[in-house]
Amino acid sequence: MRYLPHTPEDIASMLEVVGAGDVDELFRTVPQDCRRSGELNLPDPLTEWELNDHMASLVRGMGVSPEYKIFMGAGSYDHYIPESVSYLLGRSELTTAYTPYQPEMSQGTLQAIYEYQTLVSRLLGMETANASLYDGGSALAEALLMAVRITGRKTVALSSLIHPLYRRVVETYFQPTDYVLVELPYTGSGTTDTTKLNELDDLAVVAVQSPNFFGCIENMERVGQEAHARGALFVAAFSEPLAYGLFKSPGTQGADIVCGEGQSLGIPRTFGGPGLGILASKMQYVRHVPGRLVGQTKDRDGKRGFVLTLATREQHIRREKATSNICTNNSLCALTAAMYMASLGGTGIRELARLNRDKCEYLKKQLASAGNRIVFETPTFNEFVMEPPQGFDEVYQRLLAKKIVAGLPLKPYYPELAGCYLLCATETTSKADMDLLVKEIAS
Amino acid sequence: MRYLPHTPEDIASMLEVVGAGDVDELFRTVPQDCRRSGELNLPDPLTEWELNDHMASLVRGMGVSPEYKIFMGAGSYDHYIPESVSYLLGRSELTTAYTPYQPEMSQGTLQAIYEYQTLVSRLLGMETANASLYDGGSALAEALLMAVRITGRKTVALSSLIHPLYRRVVETYFQPTDYVLVELPYTGSGTTDTTKLNELDDLAVVAVQSPNFFGCIENMERVGQEAHARGALFVAAFSEPLAYGLFKSPGTQGADIVCGEGQSLGIPRTFGGPGLGILASKMQYVRHVPGRLVGQTKDRDGKRGFVLTLATREQHIRREKATSNICTNNSLCALTAAMYMASLGGTGIRELARLNRDKCEYLKKQLASAGNRIVFETPTFNEFVMEPPQGFDEVYQRLLAKKIVAGLPLKPYYPELAGCYLLCATETTSKADMDLLVKEIAS
Amino acid sequence: MREFPGATGLILNEPLLWEKGKKGRCGMSLPRRDVEPAPLDEALVGEGPDFPDLSEIDVVRHYTRLSQWNFGVDSGMYPLGSCTMKYNPKINDKQARLQGLAGAHPLLPPELSQGALRLMFELERLLAEITGMDAISLQPAAGAQGEFAGMLIIYRYLHSQGSRRTKIIVPDTAHGTNPASAALCGFRAMHVKSNDEGILSPSAIAEIMDEDTAGIMVTNPNTLGLFEEHIREIAEIVHAKGGLVYCDGANMNAGMGVFDVGRMGVDVLHLNLHKTFSTPHGGGGPGAGPICVKSHLERFLPVPRIVEANGGYVLSEDYPESVGKLHSFYGNYGVLVRAYSYILSMGAELKNVSRLAVLNANYVKERLKGTFHLAYDRPCMHECVFSDKLQHDYKVTTLDIVKRLIDYGFHPPTVYFPLVVNGAIMIEPTETECKEDLDLFIDALIAIAKEAEEDPELLKEAPTRCKVRRLDETSAARRPCLTG
Amino acid sequence: MREFPGATGLILNEPLLWEKGKKGRCGMSLPRRDVEPAPLDEALVGEGPDFPDLSEIDVVRHYTRLSQWNFGVDSGMYPLGSCTMKYNPKINDKQARLQGLAGAHPLLPPELSQGALRLMFELERLLAEITGMDAISLQPAAGAQGEFAGMLIIYRYLHSQGSRRTKIIVPDTAHGTNPASAALCGFRAMHVKSNDEGILSPSAIAEIMDEDTAGIMVTNPNTLGLFEEHIREIAEIVHAKGGLVYCDGANMNAGMGVFDVGRMGVDVLHLNLHKTFSTPHGGGGPGAGPICVKSHLERFLPVPRIVEANGGYVLSEDYPESVGKLHSFYGNYGVLVRAYSYILSMGAELKNVSRLAVLNANYVKERLKGTFHLAYDRPCMHECVFSDKLQHDYKVTTLDIVKRLIDYGFHPPTVYFPLVVNGAIMIEPTETECKEDLDLFIDALIAIAKEAEEDPELLKEAPTRCKVRRLDETSAARRPCLTG
Numbered sequence A, B: 001m002r003y004l005p006h007t008p009e010d011i012a013s014m015l016e017v018v019g020a021g022d023v024d025e026l027f028r029t030v031p032q033d034c035r036r037s038g039e040l041n042l043p044d045p046l047t048e049w050e051l052n053d054h055m056a057s058l059v060r061g062m063g064v065s066p067e068y069k070i071f072m073g074a075g076s077y078d079h080y081i082p083e084s085v086s087y088l089l090g091r092s093e094l095t096t097a098y099t100p101y102q103p104e105m106s107q108g109t110l111q112a113i114y115e116y117q118t119l120v121s122r123l124l125g126m127e128t129a130n131a132s133l134y135d136g137g138s139a140l141a142e143a144l145l146m147a148v149r150i151t152g153r154k155t156v157a158l159s160s161l162i163h164p165l166y167r168r169v170v171e172t173y174f175q176p177t178d179y180v181l182v183e184l185p186y187t188g189s190g191t192t193d194t195t196k197l198n199e200l201d202d203l204a205v206v207a208v209q210s211p212n213f214f215g216c217i218e219n220m221e222r223v224g225q226e227a228h229a230r231g232a233l234f235v236a237a238f239s240e241p242l243a244y245g246l247f248k249s250p251g252t253q254g255a256d257i258v259c260g261e262g263q264s265l266g267i268p269r270t271f272g273g274p275g276l277g278i279l280a281s282k283m284q285y286v287r288h289v290p291g292r293l294v295g296q297t298k299d300r301d302g303k304r305g306f307v308l309t310l311a312t313r314e315q316h317i318r319r320e321k322a323t324s325n326i327c328t329n330n331s332l333c334a335l336t337a338a339m340y341m342a343s344l345g346g347t348g349i350r351e352l353a354r355l356n357r358d359k360c361e362y363l364k365k366q367l368a369s370a371g372n373r374i375v376f377e378t379p380t381f382n383e384f385v386m387e388p389p390q391g392f393d394e395v396y397q398r399l400l401a402k403k404i405v406a407g408l409p410l411k412p413y414y415p416e417l418a419g420c421y422l423l424c425a426t427e428t429t430s431k432a433d434m435d436l437l438v439k440e441i442a443s
Numbered sequence C, D: 001m002r003e004f005p006g007a008t009g010l011i012l013n014e015p016l017l018w019e020k021g022k023k024g025r026c027g028m029s030l031p032r033r034d035v036e037p038a039p040l041d042e043a044l045v046g047e048g049p050d051f052p053d054l055s056e057i058d059v060v061r062h063y064t065r066l067s068q069w070n071f072g073v074d075s076g077m078y079p080l081g082s083c084t085m086k087y088n089p090k091i092n093d094k095q096a097r098l099q100g101l102a103g104a105h106p107l108l109p110p111e112l113s114q115g116a117l118r119l120m121f122e123l124e125r126l127l128a129e130i131t132g133m134d135a136i137s138l139q140p141a142a143g144a145q146g147e148f149a150g151m152l153i154i155y156r157y158l159h160s161q162g163s164r165r166t167k168i169i170v171p172d173t174a175h176g177t178n179p180a181s182a183a184l185c186g187f188r189a190m191h192v193k194s195n196d197e198g199i200l201s202p203s204a205i206a207e208i209m210d211e212d213t214a215g216i217m218v219t220n221p222n223t224l225g226l227f228e229e230h231i232r233e234i235a236e237i238v239h240a241k242g243g244l245v246y247c248d249g250a251n252m253n254a255g256m257g258v259f260d261v262g263r264m265g266v267d268v269l270h271l272n273l274h275k276t277f278s279t280p281h282g283g284g285g286p287g288a289g290p291i292c293v294k295s296h297l298e299r300f301l302p303v304p305r306i307v308e309a310n311g312g313y314v315l316s317e318d319y320p321e322s323v324g325k326l327h328s329f330y331g332n333y334g335v336l337v338r339a340y341s342y343i344l345s346m347g348a349e350l351k352n353v354s355r356l357a358v359l360n361a362n363y364v365k366e367r368l369k370g371t372f373h374l375a376y377d378r379p380c381m382h383e384c385v386f387s388d389k390l391q392h393d394y395k396v397t398t399l400d401i402v403k404r405l406i407d408y409g410f411h412p413p414t415v416y417f418p419l420v421v422n423g424a425i426m427i428e429p430t431e432t433e434c435k436e437d438l439d440l441f442i443d444a445l446i447a448i449a450k451e452a453e454e455d456p457e458l459l460k461e462a463p464t465r466c467k468v469r470r471l472d473e474t475s476a477a478r479r480p481c482l483t484g
Ligand SMILES: Cc1ncc(COP(=O)(O)O)c(C=O)c1O
Pocket: A326, A327, A328, C082, C083, C142, C143, C144, C145, C175, C177, C178, C219, C223, C248, C250, C251, C272, C287, C288, C289
């Protein structure tokens, strides 16, 4: 087997050194009743070539672009990824290393993550960011736990327009705690209704997503003020950070902690993971931040270098008192996002964000004039909710057969919006495809 | 444009240093009548994404595996290429460097090519090999010119079973010379008929390919003896070096110079190029060898290192007296072949060569029992000539429609073999596909 | 003998991204605009991030240079204990790049995602066979999240039994994520010492296991690389008091084809696919930490679950007692693809993987004991733990020893963990290292031990070959500079 | 100011392939055998090659380590004069990997290879537009083979005129391949000096051009980076005597969108796609050297030629006067794909490519003149040529200077070429280098010039940062060791 270098002679001479008659002897500390009775019952090993064939047949029939036209975002966005970035991710000194515990031989990872922390902080308008968390859902959960720790209060107010699946993760993280999760309803214009805040006491944090799940831009500044007025923290969440290339960043709107999903920053969708859990914070809260942090320092000769720092927050030092249990994070995805942001640059991200928005507005306009109702009038980024005329379900199925996925049906997530669909257009969505969709829906 | 870093400010400040008002001024030494009248009339630049679409549509309809079953070799062979090799070829310190003129910062290329020279020499049973030539055709031409230089004689005897296209290249290289090219006919058993040698005088070299174009194993030892008996050199050519994993190598059969095409050593077909021109020689002729040579040496501290050597043979030193005009060669393909040979190893290449041969024998047997004539009884490696029953042309066309390419029609190359086909099977040809071919031909 | 890999050569300085570039450059091809600019409420518009503008070559050179300051498994031996830094086959990465998977939207209708779902379904079955457990969720994004999921399952199970418990037993050899995950689930970690053989003694467990204790988190093989021989008896003690047994299976590379975790009395187990199943560690992740349970706990597994339905596969939320969702979607799918592709490439050869991993560890242990103090001189599993005890006389510490190892061209082992061994040096060679490379590594450590006696300064000054020398971590933490 | 890139860091020693491995290992997945072993005449069977047996990780580490001893365009600035070491866009490599091309057999029936043929057809048209020539063959595998093809075309043309000529004019600035290619075609190279402005004077040509001279090989811009201003007059002189003008177009990066080679009076031109059109140099190749002719020579171009036929493309051999075949198939197709993809990405922007290449060269020239002796102080094209004249007083040579440049982290320029300049230092920055990097490079050379005065030993000892120091080339040639 090409992955196992041992020849019979190697094994023999090694056993001699070890003083064992055969390899089984090395397992003598494993009691019989802890062992499996039979041999592994697994399929015959595939050669590299059989594996390729197997995988090729496995993915046949998957509904992916370019074969399929997919107008669905909802937390997983289709953006172009430069070949230069894909190429650089093949640099195996970076991909086959682990957490940079030995900084002297990990400066590549460390500088890259330090740069990631910086770029992400700049994108979100925050003072600092960690080295990554798993995904948008766990990032939100960690951000809320962090807010509760900071304020010492128990009530957590969550906008109902935060990605429904992120909120599901939050529920999971909070179930063994005695903190109270309160959901804030939404208004007819598609933004969070905060009036309920008045009824809440011991309020630790108010969390809102912008652009929210309906693609609408929230008035983060107002939400932030309301939170702060109640001595609570303002946590801003996101699923589409590209929006901040154009729209105001959470940091400039008073967010104390910003968290979300970074998949759209150059990371392929890959059926939902790995994505990138982003968590950024005001510097004053840095010692409450979960996960790894890379910091700049000097070596013995005064030369600039980078290390993992503030480790006393972390499980391997603090154990049960750590700010989080996270150890392995999504470092390579953070690196990808950094490469992507570096490739785009400030000028590029502005233009790209603008293009995303304009494409989406075009689709919105065309669908509207084709007789579909645009449900919320609040400005959106690259997603919006539409209500097609009655009996669209069949149309939706018919379009699937034509290899068009006409957005995400909202019913499972917002029963009151049965018959409404969340549509998405990015820079990868051509005018031609949008016109096709509009035509097909109409016909 | 992402490949052009200059900002308007850069250009302005650089022009200032240069003391030119604008960039056009820098072209003032170019007379008007040497300039084009209008602007470049080229298609609008494509974005990376438009380019991908364009190329995808361009290759649509190309007849390639796995969609097509291609039983054609004839100098271009389908072998599995390990993903590890493809990955390593992405190491851009190797791919974006040029000829290692500065050895201290090119040791990677140099050691790799030194290893290539060694592995190729071992495969061919020769004492030394150069750093690569363009392809099999030019390698043969260079080998013959080298033989003529060494012997100072004028007559070159070429087996008619050397790849016809290689011989075409030889004709091109020899046309401006007064050397005489003589073709040796072939026998009914599919090997070279050397009786004609007796009629030749001033014989410089006898060149034979084994396995020859019909896939037959030549009796190289005998040919070598006949050449040497006449004071001529014996040049052994090849198009499928994998054969030497199983069959006797040219070096062990008395070849003075060995040349051929290395495409089958891990290099994709890519419509015929880049391939790998291999040239190996006895050490005594090394100063007549064309092209680059890498040699081992020591640095000032006595440390082992590698350099380009014996450069006095080459055009950049010797100019018109050089052993060849070659400068840029096919270095990266040599590197690929080295990676491939290293991955296979001695044990692996033996097994793989054996499998190629067995697959081909199976196909041969099946086709024979299905009523197709196997034209030559001489043992073959992974190719052979078959003559199907009358009227096969339509069958051949019908099979194309079924995405099967039933070998290469020999008529264009050997008119006397009209109606005969050269078929090939390698390790990538599954029994199922071979059975399918046999069935389809029969039906 | 072959020379040690460590050498110095030309590498290239590279500034920080924002120390490069010029406004107006762009390193990415921006798509052609085929729609009109839409009106935009200026009040919503922000500044846009202050990113440097770089051309494509700037970006390519930046990361090419950075990569050369790094050391990965592809660079050389990386015997980081407890992390199973084995070779990551390139072919597995290729499978994860298949557009049919890389391009797949997680919320596609099931009829458009059968292949992706089938892979998950089959991977669950394969892992069940390998572990001896009954049901599996692939959702946890890493080991720690797997632990948390496991704690939640235990928490939910106890609730379903109408019992609320506040404590959980965590041995002193446990990885830091264990107590942290327990705490995240509201359990107080009750620490229990391992015995002088480095494993848990049933009596110690019996002593503290009570009706207020949810159960035990045991790592097996434990972080000393030793098999918890009394695991079954311990499980009985815990079960007898109504608790459950959680097994941290991060070290499963020791026992594939040998262990039956189910038979050990374990109720919940997590695996680290990025360790045992060869997925690249990515400089710190992503990983995957599937959670495996016995059938009586299946109903608590995270949702959605992949189920077979009339010849196909669907995602089902229909598990009312489930602990819920841990990941926005289904976990780190790209990592699952690589593990699946690895398992299909190995088949029953996985048993040899573990056998050779254990052989390599024992070989290193035998050859180095005497040179370094062996914490527990017993047959080890996939890793062995030494300490700097014998070097104390020369005022040389574990840190000095491993920093010197860098100069020899090897990645250091895990150090100062597990905590039960002072100055621990935890070596996990993995099965993909050949004997020659092991010998080279061992000889390097022997040479370093000699240097420690004869010229300790060599160790104190190490590493000297890297781009930077030892870094000042103290001031980094005192005055944190986390962004530029 | 930014620090110079040159630094030292950890790299890894790596033995030769056969100093590693153990019989029985294999680094490649061998296909499953689905047929019986066939009988085999043992008399034919050989030993099989004595290759080392390595596992996959051995091979991966071997080449990963070797790659780190190398310097490429992706590592940093590589101003190798006459080689146009510009950035090689990754997207072009991706196109060449498309299975529809990479998997294509060259002898497929035309109906199965339309895409591959169309690419060649279109690339010919694109190159014709860029050069101003009429007809093109993409077959030559590199520049030198393009030159040879050009010589053959001239040879054949003269034959068709019933004239046999034995000589050809080759300026002293010509690249070594020029006379070598001429010789391969049986022409005796008649050397002609360039004038004190570094270019050819018509009078010099008129003097030696005669009826026994086949024509002239002129490189334009020439290897001094200067435009041959009298090219047209020279062409007239040559044509008047019945000769033809061959232009070595390796330096076309200077004039895209500006030059019209056709109008210059050139009959035959070769291009280097691996230079002007950004294909990776691969450590020495593969390249591609398409040959471009005016219509009166089209009939002599190599066969097969790609022709349009009823809406599709076919390969035609039907050119009785063709010089024949130069390549087994159609040339280095994979290189053609990259150049095609580059041209489609640039379009008319190619003019800017040349404008900026020329701007960069002139900027370097201006900033360095004075520090180093500028061979010809005139406006240069894509490159400029200095010498070590000013450093002679300090006993410092061009070799010393550029070896020191390595320590600063740059690849040296081309040295000791062209031969007309003693101790030539030939700098071609290319357009893909930004001003900041040019400044860094220039400052390094200025610093080195200062070192030459103050501490020449620094230069004599250089390079000190690489894995090896200066290598003994003399003994390498005296006792050649070419295989291990
Ligand atoms: C024994 C043990 N348990 C748990 C973990 C945590 O796994 P992860 O880092 O994937 O969260 C690790 C890995 O660091 C470990 O070694």
